[in-house]
Amino acid sequence: MRLPPDVVSEFELKVRKVVDGVLVGKFKSRSFGGSPEFAEYRPYNPGDDVRRIDWKVYARSRRLFLKIFFHESEIPLLIIYDDTGSMAYQGKHLTASKFAGALAYMAYRGNNAVSFFSLRGRYLPFGRGYDQVLRIYAQTLNEPSGSTDFKRSIVEALHFTRKRLLVAIVSDLAFPLDVLNSGINLLTRHHDVVAIHILAPGEWNFRDDGKILVDMERGRRLSVPPNSARWQRERVRGWVASVRRAVIQAGGRYSLAFSDEDFPSALRRVALELF
Structure with missing residues (x-):
């Protein structure tokens, strides 16, 4: 799938130049030999x-x-990308798209193969070169929708490879903790795992007292009691801490990013934390 010229230009402006500016040297192969x-x-x-x-x-x-x-000296990268409905909230999918594009471009800069798997089952085989970067970026431009079983998606993703990989999860990780734990542990059993946890400001700083909220994956409506915002903010912070702990205890690395952050600053910070 080729991207239209205007989308290519947007990628080069919003992602490629950012990576070139702040992450020179990341994802380089350890050597260029090997069997x-x-x-x-x-x-x-x-x-x-x-x-x-x-x-x-x-x-x-x-x-x-x-x-x-x-x-043997390469660091092949598999990007596991969340395209479920919850990612549509407050631009989380737009931030996730930039991170996925940046990861693919970093792999390209390091002469490493890169592959893409979305949680709803879209797969791109391993490839190299700038065209592969653009193919992956194109996949992230689909509107997020629906829901999925995180562990089942991970099992499906693992069917596509045999070698030890660097696996980068780009997601809001909005799954039951037991399911998330199982999926992360499946990955870390054989692979090096990093998780970029994307949250929206409205999730972290909840202020929707007395409103009706809609589940973006299942369409369910939820009435928020008045004066419950503080309780909800504390609940979200506790959940984020549990997610972070689950990733780290499984042997992965974790970084939190917000959809309203300045992307160059967020990318620099996330890269320092993960790589």
């Missing part, structure tokens, strides 16, 4: 290097597939 290691098969597309076609697979299936390899 190649098989990672996965990918369907052949016109223009791909025909030398990478696995003819044994073709003989069995009469379909063309490429063999994709990693070098």
Whole structure:
């Protein structure tokens, strides 16, 4: 999927220049040698290097597939991206899109392969180059909607790879804590995991006393009692602390970002905390 020129220009202005300005040197490969290691098969597309076609697979299936390899020294990146309905609140998905684009671009700058999996099941195989960055960014521009089972999505994502990865979760992590714990533990069992937790200012500084709120994933309506804002703010802070603890205790790294933050400043801080 190619992005329209105006979207490419927007990416280069809002993401690429930010990364170039504040994160020079991140995601560099440890070296450029090493023995190649098989990672996965990918369907052949016109223009791909025909030398990478696995003819044994073709003989069995009469379909063309490429063999994709990693070098042992590389840090392949899998971006797990939250495209569920709750991300539509107060621009969380816009901030998440920038972070996902920045992560993909950082991997590209470090000569590392990068892949994309959305919690609602959209997948891009591992690839390299600036076109792969743009393909991933294009995936993040879909409007968030619906809901998902976090653990089930993680199990599905793990079907697509064999090698130890750096896995970056970009999400509001709005899932039951037991489900979140199970999913994170599945990932950290074999992979290096970082979580970028995206929150909206209205979630952190809740002020909606006496209003009717709507669940953006399931459509349920919730009446907020008067004078409950302080209690709700304390509840959210306790939940965030529990999420952070769950990620760290599982062996991952955690950083919190807000949808109204200045993106260059947020990216610099998150990168320092995670990488």
